[in-house]
Each structure stands twice: as structure tokens, then as C-alpha cells.
Amino acid sequence: MTAPWAAGDDPQVYSVARSADVVQIRQVIRALAQQCRLSLVDQTKMITAASELARNTLTYGGGGTVSAGVVSDASKRGVAAVFEDSGPGIADVDQAMTDGWTSGGGLGLGLSGARRLVDDFRLHTVPGEGTTVTIIKWAR
Amino acid sequence: MAKQDNAVDLVGLLAAEKQDLAASWVREVQESLGRRVGAAELDRELRELYEALVEALRQGAQDVHAEQMSEVRALLTELSRNRARQGFSPSETAISVFALKTVLEPALRDGSADTVRAYLQLGRILDGLGLFTIETYTQTRDELITAQAEQLLELSTPVVRLWDGVIAVPLVGTLDSARTQVVMEKLLQALVDTGSEQAIIDITGVPAVDTQVAQHLLKTIVAARLMGAECTVSGISPQIAQTIVALGIEFDGIVTKASLADALKLALRRSGVDMVAHAGVQR
Amino acid sequence: MSDRIPILRIGDILLVSVQFDLEDQTVLNLQEDLAEQIVAKSAQGVVIDISALEIVDSFVGRMLATVAAISRVLDARTVVVGMRPAVAITLVELGLSLGGVSTALDLEKGLAKLRRPASSASQ
Numbered sequence: 001m002t003a004p005w006a007a008g009d010d011p012q013v014y015s016v017a018r019s020a021d022v023v024q025i026r027q028v029i030r031a032l033a034q035q036c037r038l039s040l041v042d043q044t045k046m047i048t049a050a051s052e053l054a055r056n057t058l059t060y061g062g063g064g065t066v067s068a069g070v071v072s073d074a075s076k077r078g079v080a081a082v083f084e085d086s087g088p089g090i091a092d093v094d095q096a097m098t099d100g101w102t103s104g105g106g107l108g109l110g111l112s113g114a115r116r117l118v119d120d121f122r123l124h125t126v127p128g129e130g131t132t133v134t135i136i137k138w139a140r
Numbered sequence: 141m142a143k144q145d146n147a148v149d150l151v152g153l154l155a156a157e158k159q160d161l162a163a164s165w166v167r168e169v170q171e172s173l174g175r176r177v178g179a180a181e182l183d184r185e186l187r188e189l190y191e192a193l194v195e196a197l198r199q200g201a202q203d204v205h206a207e208q209m210s211e212v213r214a215l216l217t218e219l220s221r222n223r224a225r226q227g228f229s230p231s232e233t234a235i236s237v238f239a240l241k242t243v244l245e246p247a248l249r250d251g252s253a254d255t256v257r258a259y260l261q262l263g264r265i266l267d268g269l270g271l272f273t274i275e276t277y278t279q280t281r282d283e284l285i286t287a288q289a290e291q292l293l294e295l296s297t298p299v300v301r302l303w304d305g306v307i308a309v310p311l312v313g314t315l316d317s318a319r320t321q322v323v324m325e326k327l328l329q330a331l332v333d334t335g336s337e338q339a340i341i342d343i344t345g346v347p348a349v350d351t352q353v354a355q356h357l358l359k360t361i362v363a364a365r366l367m368g369a370e371c372t373v374s375g376i377s378p379q380i381a382q383t384i385v386a387l388g389i390e391f392d393g394i395v396t397k398a399s400l401a402d403a404l405k406l407a408l409r410r411s412g413v414d415m416v417a418h419a420g421v422q423r
Numbered sequence: 424m425s426d427r428i429p430i431l432r433i434g435d436i437l438l439v440s441v442q443f444d445l446e447d448q449t450v451l452n453l454q455e456d457l458a459e460q461i462v463a464k465s466a467q468g469v470v471i472d473i474s475a476l477e478i479v480d481s482f483v484g485r486m487l488a489t490v491a492a493i494s495r496v497l498d499a500r501t502v503v504v505g506m507r508p509a510v511a512i513t514l515v516e517l518g519l520s521l522g523g524v525s526t527a528l529d530l531e532k533g534l535a536k537l538r539r540p541a542s543s544a545s546q
Contacts, residue, residue, distance in 0.1 A: 041512050041513070048478050
């Protein structure tokens with residue numbers, strides 16, 4: 001699992017322990033998305049994806065952290081966020097990525113929906129140890 | 141101090157018959173470009189470049205990326221950008237640099253081994269500058285193409301108001317995923333701006349759609365519904381109808397009409413407007 | 424933690440205007456309060472104005488669908504008004520089409536929709 005950050009990137013780490021933290025993550029991602037000049041639609045998609053994943057971290061992972069910051073490659077800039085928890089992990093990733101499948105009473109759109117909203121989506125999970133989800137939205 | 145000597149040799153090669161060489165260089169380039177660049181302008185461009193190159197070599201520049209070459213690179217960048225904008229080909233652009241090699245060739249005829257060595261080294265530097273020119277040229281062309289694509293996108297996606305509360309986008313030409321997305325965002329924003337509850341997407345002028353484009357159309361219609369507006373798709377050609385069925389795209393719950401006129405009629409009826417044809421009016 | 428969004432009443436219509444980014448618990452409270460108020464005030468319609476919301480994720484989306492379903496069971500109609508274009512595009516991409524929810528462009532059109540007969544408003 002490689003982190004999206006390069007030297008010089010300066011991601012901030014936020015804890016996700018309460019429902020109010022999910023609101024804060026949305027605000028943090030909005031500020032970063034505006035800083036990167038993402039289009040309004042892309043901003044909205046990125047914030048929504050982050051909201052879904054932060055809620056997953058809280059509900060299924062029993063809390064964890066989010067690192068968020070600006071990333072860049074040769075020609076473009078983007079917003080990246082890494083959601084980490086040390087919860088039960090996901091036993092069947094394919095099943096968890098299916099629309100409508102849920103283990104916790106939600107709509108089952110969190111993971112699959114978030115993946116459709118962003119440009120890069122990486123999921124790393126070890127049953128019994130935890131889950132890490134990395135997402136990036138690039139400015140066009 | 142070998143390096144220093146070398147540099148002096150290079151400068152010697154270029155600076156010995158300075159005016160003469162620069163003038164032949166300009167002539168050589170002028171021939172290859174025809175009359176498309178003004179003689180005075182070309183003369184100024186190349187002489188400046190020549191001066192800068194001699195100065196850079198005097199300061200010991202070894203290749204195109206050397207610090208001393210920064211002035212040369214700046215001039216070459218400007219030259220390449222101008223050529224790209226004026227529509228010259230990459231060869232025609234690079235020839236401005238390579239022609240200097242041709243011009244220097246006579247110096248080899250009665251030259252010593254040192255002159256040949258200097259010529260070869262200068263040749264390598266000029267090759268580097270030539271590549272730099274082509275790179276800058278390509279970069280400029282890419283920027284031009286991107287800018288034009290954006291302008292086209294703007295031009296080709298008008299949202300028009302057909303009636304109070306009824307807007308339409310007449311789509312013409314091939315739709316790709318990016319263009320469809322732009323049109324659709326514009327359409328949804330126009331719903332808000334004009335307070336329209338009826339939208340018509342007319343695809344009479346669209347020769348074909350692929351799965352992605354059809355999906356974008358569908359998503360837009362659902363998004364419009366979420367905002368409280370209704371979309372009708374009009375002008376679906378027999379070919380596109382066949383594509384939609386063949387691709388297995390679900391068009392359920394989407395209202396389609398054969399023509400823009402039929403779609404407008406429906407939109408008006410939905411907004412509570414009655415159309416009455418008066419008897420006795422000449423047609 | 425127990426923030427509650429005010430529910431206004433105009434005649435037999437309940438009006439909710441969501442003005443800020445909501446915590447999940449506040450969303451659940453609103454759902455509960457609306458169900459109670461529909462019965463207590465014998466409301467015929469509910470208008471939820473989300474024009475100030477910059478994002479609607481699946482949690483809020485689910486609340487909107489649930490309130491619409493609850494109000495149908497209680498013989499009232501719910502109209503969600505003012506969803507922004509970017510929000511609508513994102514919800515569709517997320518996979519949420521809010522099938523059973525009535526919508527309108529703005530508050531005025533939402534209220535007008537509730538005044539029309541049920542058959543045309545369900546469109």
C-alpha cells in the first residue's frame with residue numbers, strides 16, 4: 001500500500017471518533033478542493049465520497065483517522081484522502097464493493113458509490129486488522 | 141583549462157566571420173521558409189539568436205541545458221512558439237537551427253583537425269537546440285489544440301429558451317463523453333437560472349451514440365428529475381434507436397418524441413399551455 | 424449532539440429548510456420529528472428545502488426517501504425542493520435516484536405542486 005503523498009506534500013491527519021468529525025472531514029475536503037480549483041461538480045463528488053468513507057470508518061471500523069492533502073503529478077494537481085481504521089476489516093471485498101450490499105443497515109452505496117465519484121480508488125483490507133481506503137480527485 | 145580552450149575554438153568558429161555567417165544563415169533559412177516570414181523579422185530573430193549563442197559559448201556553455209544557454213533557450217522558445225502559431229511544420233521550425241550547420245560546412249574544407257573537432261562539438265550543441273525547438277513547438281501546438289477544443293465545446297453547446305419554462309439543447313455532431321458531460325451540466329444549471337420545469341434534449345443532429353454517451357444522457361435526465369424538472373429526448377434516429385436496444389441500455393421511464401416539435405407540444409401541455417389553431421386562418 | 428431543525432407550519436403544510444451541513448444524528452432527529460408532526464398537525468404535505476445544501480450523501484438521501492415513504496403511509500405528500508445541479512449529478516453517480524420522492528425547482532413550485540391533485544403531483 002503506497003501512500004499518495006510525495007515529498008513536499010503536507011497532509012494533515014484528523015481523527016474520526018464521533019459523528020461531528022464526519023462533518024469536519026467534509027469541511028476540510030471542501031477547503032482543499034477549492035484550493036485545487038476543482039470544478040463545482042468535482043468538488044461536490046469528492047466531498048460526498050469523503051463523507052461516505054468517513055462514515056464507514058466510524059460505523060464499520062469503530063473510528064480511525066483521515067489524512068487529507070493536496071497531491072500533484074507531472075501535469076496536474078488533486079485532492080487525496082486516506083481513511084484508516086483498525087476495525088474488523090472486510091472479509092469479502094468483491095461483495096462489499098457491490099451496489100446495495102451492506103453489513104450495517106446502510107444503503108450499501110458507501111464503497112461502490114464513492115469509487116464512482118473519484119478518479120483513483122484503492123482499498124486495502126486485512127480481516128481482523130483493519131481497512132485503508134485511498135481516494136484522489138484530480139483537477140481538470 | 142582544456143574546456144576553456146575548447147570554448148574558445150567554438151567561438152572562433154562562429155565569431156571569425158561573424159557578419160558573413162549570420163547573413164548566410166538568414167539566407168539559408170529564408171530559402172526554406174519562402175516568403176511566409178518577413179525578411180526583416182527573420183533577420184532580427186536569427187541575429188539575436190546568433191549573438192546569444194556566441195555569448196553563451198564564450199561563457200563556456202557545453203550543451204543546451206547549460207545555465208549560460210538560458211538566453212538562447214528563451215529566444216528559441218519565442219521563435220518556436222511563433223512558428224507553431226503561424227502554422228509552420230516541425231521541420232520548417234527546426235531548420236532554423238540546423239541550417240547553421242550547413243552554413244558552417246565550408247569552414248571544414250581547409251580546416252585543421254581542431255576545426256573539425258570544434259565543428260563536431262558545435263554540431264552536437266546545435267542538435268540539442270534543434271530538439272529543444274521541436275519540443276517547444278509540439279508543446280505550443282498541444283496548447284493550441286486544447287484551447288481550440290475548449291472553444292469548440294463552448295460554441296457547440298447552446299441552451300435555448302423555447303417558451304416560458306421550457307428550455308432545449310439542440311445537440312449537433314458527434315458526442316463524446318467529455319462534451320456530453322459539459323452540455324448536461326450546462327442544461328441543469330440553465331434549469332435553475334431560468335426556473336424552467338421542462339427541458340428538451342434534441343439529438344436530431346447526432347449521427348451516433350455509444351454506451352457512455354447514452355449513460356450520460358440517462359444520468360442527466362435522472363438528475364433533472366431530482367431537481368424537479370422533466371426531460372424529453374427528441375429526434376432519436378432509427379440508427380440510434382437500434383444502438384440503444386442493441387447495447388441493452390435501459391431507457392425505461394424516459395419520455396422520447398420523434399421530433400422537437402412533438403417534444404415542445406408535450407412540454408407546453410405539461411406546463412399547462414393550450415395550443416389552439418384558429419379556423420379560417422390561411423396556411 | 425441533539426440539534427433539531429425547526430419545522431414550520433403553513434396551513435396544512437409542514438415546511439423544513441435545511442440551512443447547514445448536518446450531523447447524522449440531526450438527520451435522524453429530523454426524520455423522527457417530521458413523522459410525529461405529520462400526525463400531530465394532520466398535515467397534508469411536507470416541503471423540505473435543501474437549496475442551501477452543498478452536498479447530499481447517501482445518509483441524507485436515505486432520510487429524504489424515508490420521509491417521503493412515511494408521509495405516504497400517513498396520507499401526506501412530501502416534496503423535496505431546490506436541489507442544486509452539482510448535488511443532483513453527484514447523487515445519480517452515487518447510485519441514488521430517490522425514485523419515490525417528489526421534487527420541485529424551488530419552494531414556490533413545491534408548494535404549487537402540493538396544491539395540485541395527487542395524481543399529477545406524483546409525477
